[in-house]
Amino acid sequence: xxxxxxxxxxxxxxxxxxxxxxxxxxxxxxxxxxxxxxxxxxxxxxxxxxxxxxxxxxxxxxxxxxxxxxxxxxxxxxxxxxxxxxxxxxxxxxxxxxxxxxxxxxxxxxxxxxxxxxxxxxxxxxxxxxxxxxxxxxxxxxxxxxxxxxxxxxxxxxxxxxxxxxxxxxxxxxxxxxxxxxxxxxxxxxxxxxxxxxxxxxxxxxxxxxxxxxxxxxxxxxxxxxxxxxxxxxxxxxxxxxxxxxxxxxxxxxxxxxxxxxxxxxxxxxxxxxx
Amino acid sequence: xxxxxxxxxxxxxxxxxxxxxxxxxxxxxxxxxxxxxxxxxxxxxxxxxxxxxxxxxxxxxxxxxxxxxxxxxxxxxxxxxxxxxxxxxxxxxxxxxxxxxxxxxxxxxxxxxxxxxxxxxxxxxxxxxxxxxxxxxxxxxxxxxxxxxxxxxxxxxxxxxxxxxxxxxxxxxxxxxxxxxxxxxxxxxxxxxxxxxxxxxxxxxxxxxxxxxxxxxxxxxxxxxxxxxxxxxxxxxxxxxxxxxxxxxxxxxxxxxxxxxxxxxxxxxxxxxxxxxxxxxxxxxxxxxxxx
Numbered sequence: 001x002x003x004x005x006x007x008x009x010x011x012x013x014x015x016x017x018x019x020x021x022x023x024x025x026x027x028x029x030x031x032x033x034x035x036x037x038x039x040x041x042x043x044x045x046x047x048x049x050x051x052x053x054x055x056x057x058x059x060x061x062x063x064x065x066x067x068x069x070x071x072x073x074x075x076x077x078x079x080x081x082x083x084x085x086x087x088x089x090x091x092x093x094x095x096x097x098x099x100x101x102x103x104x105x106x107x108x109x110x111x112x113x114x115x116x117x118x119x120x121x122x123x124x125x126x127x128x129x130x131x132x133x134x135x136x137x138x139x140x141x142x143x144x145x146x147x148x149x150x151x152x153x154x155x156x157x158x159x160x161x162x163x164x165x166x167x168x169x170x171x172x173x174x175x176x177x178x179x180x181x182x183x184x185x186x187x188x189x190x191x192x193x194x195x196x197x198x199x200x201x202x203x204x205x206x207x208x209x210x211x212x213x214x215x216x217x218x219x220x221x222x223x224x225x226x227x228x229x230x231x232x233x234x235x236x237x238x239x240x241x242x243x244x245x246x247x248x249x250x251x252x253x254x255x256x257x258x259x260x261x262x263x264x265x266x267x268x269x270x271x272x273x274x275x
Numbered sequence: 276x277x278x279x280x281x282x283x284x285x286x287x288x289x290x291x292x293x294x295x296x297x298x299x300x301x302x303x304x305x306x307x308x309x310x311x312x313x314x315x316x317x318x319x320x321x322x323x324x325x326x327x328x329x330x331x332x333x334x335x336x337x338x339x340x341x342x343x344x345x346x347x348x349x350x351x352x353x354x355x356x357x358x359x360x361x362x363x364x365x366x367x368x369x370x371x372x373x374x375x376x377x378x379x380x381x382x383x384x385x386x387x388x389x390x391x392x393x394x395x396x397x398x399x400x401x402x403x404x405x406x407x408x409x410x411x412x413x414x415x416x417x418x419x420x421x422x423x424x425x426x427x428x429x430x431x432x433x434x435x436x437x438x439x440x441x442x443x444x445x446x447x448x449x450x451x452x453x454x455x456x457x458x459x460x461x462x463x464x465x466x467x468x469x470x471x472x473x474x475x476x477x478x479x480x481x482x483x484x485x486x487x488x489x490x491x492x493x494x495x496x497x498x499x500x501x502x503x504x505x506x507x508x509x510x511x512x513x514x515x516x517x518x519x520x521x522x523x524x525x526x527x528x529x530x531x532x533x534x535x536x537x538x539x540x541x542x543x544x545x546x547x548x549x550x551x552x553x554x555x556x557x558x559x560x561x562x563x564x565x566x567x
Contacts, residue, residue: 059463076468078468086460088461092485105469105470
């Protein structure tokens with residue numbers, strides 16, 4: 001990485017506790033995200049991935065350490081857009097109105113909003129569904145709208161909290177490829193939380209592996225495959241297999257280091273742990 | 276099915292093709308399901324008719340055994356009904372009752388929703404007033420009638436106060452609960468996109484509470500009918516409640532039943548109307564309950 005590039009997100013020794021300090025969720029987290037970079041946070045349940053995203057978004061404040069987004073303390077707003085595991089669309093508004101809702105929060109004038117909302121729906125292939133209500137859409141389509149809503153505010157950073165975890169395998173695969181396409185076209189930074197190692201390796205340029213209780217960084221791995229990945233699927237490459245094995249190796253070490261086997265097996269699925 | 280890759284408009288491409296191929300199989304299935312459903316609703320309706328006829332037969336039997344005082348004959352009730360409708364007694368009674376119901380409902384709905392939104396929005400205020408609201412809500416509305424008579428008299432305005440007192444609290448409590456239990460995920464979403472407190476409240480929490488507010492209104496409206504009749508029975512006799520009392524006092528049971536039937540129809544109509552409104556406005560909630 002070029003050292004002269006100013007990181008867009010920077011965390012230094014960040015810690016966070018809950019229940020008046022009794023539960024330590026995160027400890028000593030430090031990493032940077034550069035503009036336009038795709039970074040994944042991977043780890044079993046209970047390692048504070050979602051908490052980390054909420055800290056970066058400024059929804060909650062850190063107890064220790066320092067978080068800087070574009071050089072200042074983070075604040076919720078249009079520079080940082082969130083995509084959640086469930087789409088979290090306002091069910092009483094149409095798909096287009098849901099996107100216009102966040103455009104209004106960004107401060108766009110009333111005349112610009114409808115055009116922008118439709119343009120973004122076009123970008124995720126849902127232009128024909130602008131007037132539909134969220135409950136009339138499938139889970140995958142709802143998640144597409146969630147993505148369109150996040151992109152609509154033209155964020156510098158996209159924060160994604162297991163956005164594809166609740167979808168069926170086929171939809172998930174399609175949306176991953178679409179995400180890669182959108183990312184390579186728009187050049188925004190993405191922080192992507194997942195507990196699926198294959199997904200992290202497939203999508204991101206850097207994988208940050210977290211270990212649980214308290215959540216801390218176990219390993220940071222750079223992933224480089226020929227781009228664009230949505231055209232050359234890296235899953236057939238030996239490098240992909242290596243990276244996968246390396247990360248699984250780290251997780252097996254975690255298990256040996258005393259983390260409870262059942263918990264990890266539960267979080268990752270027994271079959272993949274054995275492979 | 277081949278795994279879809281990269282290119283986007285697959286949704287639109289796949290949609291029509293799939294529906295064409297699936298159409299014949301689906302329609303056979305749909306027809307069977309529809310037949311099943313019509314069979315079931317036919318059975319339900321038939322049983323309802325039978326029960327209605329049974330009730331009528333029971334009334335005739337009781338009338339034959341016990342005489343007109345114990346149970347009027349349905350024929351007399353119908354005759355009396357026609358008489359009361361044609362001479363205007365029923366219409367003016369219904370008018371008086373509807374005036375009290377409507378005024379009481381409008382008053383309790385506006386004050387209940389306004390205060391409910393306030394208590395739901397300001398948590399501390401809600402906590403302060405909670406025991407008082409609960410105490411008032413669990414006191415039977417009729418308990419306040421003597422006080423209301425002393426304060427407001429015996430006529431329409433006092434009756435409206437009785438109705439308001441009965442219907443206000445369910446509406447208030449449902450509104451407050453709806454806002455206090457607003458979907459946390461949606462609130463967090465709006466906050467993540469930079470929504471301020473006022474936007475959060477009016478554009479997310481209040482709309483999210485709408486179905487709950489509507490159920491409060493439906494419950495309140497049903498209580499309004501009850502409150503109106505109680506007020507008309509116990510205060511200056513007027514409206515349908517007054518007709519009820521007058522007929523009962525003179526042991527004119529056919530007249531009495533004619534009024535009861537109108538009250539039944541009125542209550543059912545009001546509830547059906549509000550349930551319809553509730554379903555129209557809260558349609559999205561159904562799909563939420565089914566899990567998305």
